[in-house]
Amino acid sequence: MLRLSLRTRRRLLPWLFVGPGLLWLLVFFALPLVNQLNVSLQTGDPETGYVFSWAFSTYVDAIADYHEQFLRSIGYSATATILCLVIGFPLAYFIAFKAGRFKNLMLLLVILPFFVSYVLRTVSWQLILADEGFVVARLRDIGLLGDDGRLLASRTAVIAGITYNFLPFMVLPLYVSLEKIDRRLIEAATDLYASRVTAFRKITLPLALPGIFAGSLLTFIPACGDFINAALLGTPRQFMIGNVIQSKFLTILDYPTAAALSFILMSLILIGILLYARLLGARNLTEAAI
Amino acid sequence: MRADRVRTWLLGLWSGLALLYLFIPIFIIILFSFNDNQGRFNFTWQGFTLRHWQDPFANPDLAKALENSLLIALVSTLIATALGTFMAMALVRYGFRGRRTVDFFVFLPLATPEVVLGAALLALFLTMSFNTGFVTIVIAHVMFTVSYVVVTVKARLEGMDRHIEEAAMDLGATEWTTFRKVTLPLIAPGVGAAALLAAAISIDDYVITSFNAGQTQTFPLFIFGATRQGVPPEVNVLASALLVIVLALMGANVLVQRRLARRDALRTARPPATPDAVPASA
Numbered sequence: 001m002l003r004l005s006l007r008t009r010r011r012l013l014p015w016l017f018v019g020p021g022l023l024w025l026l027v028f029f030a031l032p033l034v035n036q037l038n039v040s041l042q043t044g045d046p047e048t049g050y051v052f053s054w055a056f057s058t059y060v061d062a063i064a065d066y067h068e069q070f071l072r073s074i075g076y077s078a079t080a081t082i083l084c085l086v087i088g089f090p091l092a093y094f095i096a097f098k099a100g101r102f103k104n105l106m107l108l109l110v111i112l113p114f115f116v117s118y119v120l121r122t123v124s125w126q127l128i129l130a131d132e133g134f135v136v137a138r139l140r141d142i143g144l145l146g147d148d149g150r151l152l153a154s155r156t157a158v159i160a161g162i163t164y165n166f167l168p169f170m171v172l173p174l175y176v177s178l179e180k181i182d183r184r185l186i187e188a189a190t191d192l193y194a195s196r197v198t199a200f201r202k203i204t205l206p207l208a209l210p211g212i213f214a215g216s217l218l219t220f221i222p223a224c225g226d227f228i229n230a231a232l233l234g235t236p237r238q239f240m241i242g243n244v245i246q247s248k249f250l251t252i253l254d255y256p257t258a259a260a261l262s263f264i265l266m267s268l269i270l271i272g273i274l275l276y277a278r279l280l281g282a283r284n285l286t287e288a289a290i
Numbered sequence: 291m292r293a294d295r296v297r298t299w300l301l302g303l304w305s306g307l308a309l310l311y312l313f314i315p316i317f318i319i320i321l322f323s324f325n326d327n328q329g330r331f332n333f334t335w336q337g338f339t340l341r342h343w344q345d346p347f348a349n350p351d352l353a354k355a356l357e358n359s360l361l362i363a364l365v366s367t368l369i370a371t372a373l374g375t376f377m378a379m380a381l382v383r384y385g386f387r388g389r390r391t392v393d394f395f396v397f398l399p400l401a402t403p404e405v406v407l408g409a410a411l412l413a414l415f416l417t418m419s420f421n422t423g424f425v426t427i428v429i430a431h432v433m434f435t436v437s438y439v440v441v442t443v444k445a446r447l448e449g450m451d452r453h454i455e456e457a458a459m460d461l462g463a464t465e466w467t468t469f470r471k472v473t474l475p476l477i478a479p480g481v482g483a484a485a486l487l488a489a490a491i492s493i494d495d496y497v498i499t500s501f502n503a504g505q506t507q508t509f510p511l512f513i514f515g516a517t518r519q520g521v522p523p524e525v526n527v528l529a530s531a532l533l534v535i536v537l538a539l540m541g542a543n544v545l546v547q548r549r550l551a552r553r554d555a556l557r558t559a560r561p562p563a564t565p566d567a568v569p570a571s572a
Contacts, residue, residue, distance in 0.1 A: 011386070013380075013384065013465075014380040014383075014384035014386040014389075015380075015386070017376040017377065017379055017380035017384075018376070018377050018380045018381070018392055020372075020373050020376065021373035021374060021376065021377040021396075021436055021440070022377065022392060022395075024373055024432060024433060024436060025395065025396065025399070025433065025436065025437075028411060028414075028429055028430070028432075028433040029398070029399050029407070029433055029434075030395075031414060032407075032410035032411045032413060032414040033410050035410070035413055035414045035417055036409070036410040036413050036414075038417075039413050039417070087308050087311070088308070090301055090304045090305060090308070091304070091305045091308040091309070093301065094301045094302060094304070094305040095305070098298055098301060098302065106305070106309065108540070109309045109312065109313065110309070110312065112312065112313065112316060112533075113312055113315075113316060114490060114494070115490070115532065115533050115536045115537070116315075116316050116319060116529050116532075116533055117493075117494055117509060117510055117513060117529055118494050118496060118510065119496050119510045119513045119514045120319060120510075120513050120521075120525065120526075120529050121315045121316070121319070123513060123517055123521055124315035124316070124318045124319050125315055126517070127318060127322070128314065128315065128318060132334065133334075164311065164312070164315070167308070167311075167312060168312070196294075217401070221401060221402075221403055222403060222404060224403055225403025225404055225405035225406060225497070226403075226405075226497075227405065227497070228496060228497070228514070232517060242403070242405045242497075245405050245406075245409055246405065246409075246500070246501075249409050249412060249413075249501065250500070250501070255413060255416070258409055259409070259410075259413060262405070262406040262409050262410065265403060265405075265406060266402060266403070266406050269401070269402075269403065270401075273401065
């Protein structure tokens with residue numbers, strides 16, 4: 001065996017540990033992205049194949065043709081993220097501060113959806129919201145929906161589906177950050193004559209910010225690229241950018257456009273994360289998100 | 291204090307409704323596994339039957355898809371857990387050059403939408419004319435679960451007392467022995483949690499798999515493909531059964547943990563007078 005000095009061994013050891021995993025990520029995460037950039041600049045057609053030609057026009061065309069789906073993805077995801085926060089914050093607050101001995105049971109109920117297939121849960125919503133279903137019939141009875149009113153195949157259905165599917169991703173980080181708060185800080189605030197509302201606004205909320213940040217990212221990022229909800233609960237008029245990328249890649253075989261669209265989506269999300277981090281004043285991005 | 295009670299009560303009501311929202315689709319899935327449906331569709335309630343539960347593997351394509359999913363989850367979880375655990379250890383334990391860069395790089399796949407990960411990987415396989423199938427699904431799953439493993443194990447390592455390992459080394463244990471006898475048992479719960487997380491993500495993944503599956507079917511791919519002709523009730527049966535098994539495993543885990551905690555409590559009933567045993571509030 002090769003004999004190395006203790007110092008060299010100490011220097012090499014971390015890389016020995018990190019090496020295999022890092023290599024996997026370099027080959028199957030970083031390299032594909034570089035290759036994707038290459039593909040996005042190719043021209044040609046599915047029959048004859050594609051060749052590299054610095055075709056920046058693909059990006060221009062992609063934005064011109066699909067800006068609507070981009071805006072829709074961002075709009076739907078942002079709406080769903082806000083809804084998740086509105087639904088999830090009181091829930092996380094209750095579990096962290098008020099649930100007592102039901103805490104673990106409630107946490108289990110929050111993660112319960114994870115144990116049932118994502119696609120199947122969305123199919124289940126399809127069934128619940130279906131035109132011939134129970135819910136639509138009752139809503140028509142009480143006049144909330146017109147006689148030909150529908151729930152399925154609408155913007156509402158898609159946003160509700162996304163909200164449903166990502167709610168646990170919002171609740172868990174919120175719960176973790178709320179749970180960590182030292183109760184004595186809140187007591188001190190109320191002892192010093194802060195009202196409950198002021199104590200919440202000045203103590204609880206600022207300390208819960210990392211959780212809000214992480215939860216929003218965990219909801220918004222996957223929602224932006226999602227296409228299952230739009231495919232199962234919407235119509236092509238609700239299709240998001242994920243649907244376009246998927247069909248370009250797997251059905252139409254227009255790889256350059258699909259690659260360009262992926263890159264635009266990724267840059268939009270990265271810009272969004274940076275702006276959001278600036279807004280919330282998160283010092284260390286990875287620290288806050290993890 | 292009445293306003294306080296009302297506030298708590300309203301908060302509880304809201305939380306209950308939120309949990310109900312999370313539970314409704316699952317309830318429908320379980321309910322329709324007992325539906326006595328006629329024909330292909332399982333859309334409307336037509337009466338109770340145990341028919342589907344008696345033969346959940348009646349559909350050979352579905353059985354094969356589930357088998358593939360479980361096998362893929364097993365293989366990719368083993369690889370991802372091994373790779374991720376070692377990475378986490380190096381990232382927490384060693385202050386090496388480039389540590390922050392590696393840290394950030396590992397975080398990146400988590401910040402990338404799945405559709406981009408899946409599409410980029412498929413483009414690579416196409417460029418290299420590598421046939422997509424079982425192997426490419428495993429590669430993809432390891433790629434995007436390894437970051438979750440790193441994050442989970444890191445969290446466990448960061449809360450750990452380093453002195454125990456130093457003590458082992460001081461007493462003459464080699465690095466490898468220390469790792470095997472001290473570090474590994476201590477981080478085992480974290481590694482276990484990470485492996486469970488990786489397996490759950492792998493079994494459930496549709497987006498990335500749909501790009502890299504080729505002709506191979508997995509459970510989520512089968513369900514999505516079946517939506518047009520109606521999802522067979524056997525899917526509901528298998529999903530419900532999976533849920534019950536997971537809940538049973540979690541229940542068993544809680545019982546074991548409790549028993550271990552009790553054993554530890556007995557063992558530390560007479561604590562040695564070390565500074566560590568002094569309550570933190572002192």
